[in-house]
Amino acid sequence: MARSSTNLRYRILNQARQTLVSEGYRALSMRRLANSVGCTATSIYLYFQNKDALFHALIDEGIGLLHQKLVQAGQSAGQAKDRLQDLAEAFLDFGLKNPEYYEVMFLLHPEHMERYPAEKYRKARENLEFFAQALAEDAGRPQNPTKEDRLQANVVWASLHGAVSLLLAGRVDVRLDQKLFLNTLVKQFIQPTSP
Amino acid sequence: MARSSTNLRYRILNQARQTLVSEGYRALSMRRLANSVGCTATSIYLYFQNKDALFHALIDEGIGLLHQKLVQAGQSAGQAKDRLQDLAEAFLDFGLKNPEYYEVMFLLHPEHMERYPAEKYRKARENLEFFAQALAEDAGRPQNPTKEDRLQANVVWASLHGAVSLLLAGRVDVRLDQKLFLNTLVKQFIQPTSP
DNA sequence: AGAGAAACTTGACAGTGTTAACTTAACAGT
DNA sequence: ACTGTTAAGTTAACACTGTCAAGTTTCTCT
Structure with a gap:
């Protein structure tokens, strides 16, 4: 996957907020979130415990x-x-x-x-x-x-x-x-x- | 597993309540619940949708x-x-x-x-x-x-x-x-x- | 160019809710 | 006593979940 130029942490958080607002708590899984942000689920763990x-x-x-x-x-x-x-x-x-x-x-x-x-x-x-x-x-x-x-x-x-x-x-x-x-x-x- | 004499539905509900009270929401999974009541997870679906x-x-x-x-x-x-x-x-x-x-x-x-x-x-x-x-x-x-x-x-x-x-x-x-x-x-x- | 650090991915583990298909037990009627 | 039928449970699987150890890629600095 293409290395992203902008801060991934920032993008994860943005997408999480957006998903939470538009699709609710249930839809927010690590893999789905990773998918829509363009990385793997485990990458999220680099920025959030x-x-x-x-x-x-x-x-x-x-x-x-x-x-x-x-x-x-x-x-x-x-x-x-x-x-x-x-x-x-x-x-x-x-x-x-x-x-x-x-x-x-x-x-x-x-x-x-x-x-x-x-x-x-x-x-x-x-x-x-x-x-x-x-x-x-x-x-x-x-x-x-x-x-x-x-x-x-x-x-x-x-x-x-x-x-x-x-x-x-x-x-x-x-x-x-x-x-x-x-x-x-x-x-x-x-x-x-x-x- | 021994066929139980008393109403299984009743026992499931009882155990669910007890687990919820003593171990909280997080601990209440179908398999665990089934385990502590003495049946399989799928049996629960016979009594609850x-x-x-x-x-x-x-x-x-x-x-x-x-x-x-x-x-x-x-x-x-x-x-x-x-x-x-x-x-x-x-x-x-x-x-x-x-x-x-x-x-x-x-x-x-x-x-x-x-x-x-x-x-x-x-x-x-x-x-x-x-x-x-x-x-x-x-x-x-x-x-x-x-x-x-x-x-x-x-x-x-x-x-x-x-x-x-x-x-x-x-x-x-x-x-x-x-x-x-x-x-x-x-x-x-x-x-x-x-x- | 090469070493080292940083960023990211693979593959797996142990768990989840749920379903379709199968087995076992109980009971009714001949 | 032997069926046929229904009810009660189970097995095995699917498609997910959060998380982690180990491996790979990319960047940076000397």
Whole structure:
């Protein structure tokens, strides 16, 4: 096979992402992936320790992408409540528009895959911190999220994750209006300004 | 191999459940399962159309078990708010104490498995209806959950599911007190009686 | 040009879900 | 007691899977 000029690792990762998005998790085998990228299955092992490591690389990408979207959403000036709303919407939007990314990131857990290395969770924690900050500010203690804010951030996170994962799995009653469902969910943790 | 006296289907299902609980999803292959039950892999196909069908049978069990727990929790007399709390706790308890059941039921979605047949969702819908009823009653319109109640029930459901699935995946910050986390989450949708 | 390192392939191992074809056991009717 | 039929299991195979040790090719540097 012709020695490829460009970085093979890069091409493998690209193809993996593409296959994952277009044909789903099941279609992603080492041999098939190798085939569509133009090398042998074992070559992949030169760049990734194993199949899980490949997925981890995709998780990296996914976390980066989500991070980016949350940074954007978090930049909106104005009330903390609005920022919180924007953050929530950004998360939901990311999840629903990138189902395959979302799947590798949050739905393929340790039972099926080697644990995603803890030291790489920094960005993931940062993502959570955005929520904590908006919550802190909203509660009138800007700049320094307390333990309580972080707790609340986790709750918000869990709710959003629950909604996305149920929707992606097709487990929410189809007769339900999806937008209404998500709005109601978001309102649940965005308390109206106390009268 | 000695012809077994008792129903093989029954024994397969039993062993499958046990293996799933004790060794996890990965360890459950047709050959291994057959081995530990004392038959050949192909014999399983006499009782289950394929591996997915076997999982579906386990989902059935799981839904039944959850149903049972919710019925119990829903029977508690007293205020609707308390019943709602009990229902939520029962759900969380079920999820955290039966991780493997929970996994087959909610975490192995269509991407990895043939869709769970829609007609079997009756009991699953009933489970959701419990929440809708408690919510309706709490909102002062007993006996007949409205569209809004059902919407709210889905929101509650999503939040609970999000919490359980994050916890099971080990994705909630370990420094967080789990009980506090869950309590905070539950309080989110159980509004305090308006003053 | 020749040595050494880097990039990639061959061929195999042990496992997977699944199927078609075969064998064995149990039971009914003559 | 001897059939014919049906049910219950098994054998052997197919086409896959992830992964690894060993071998080959290509590039780079002296």
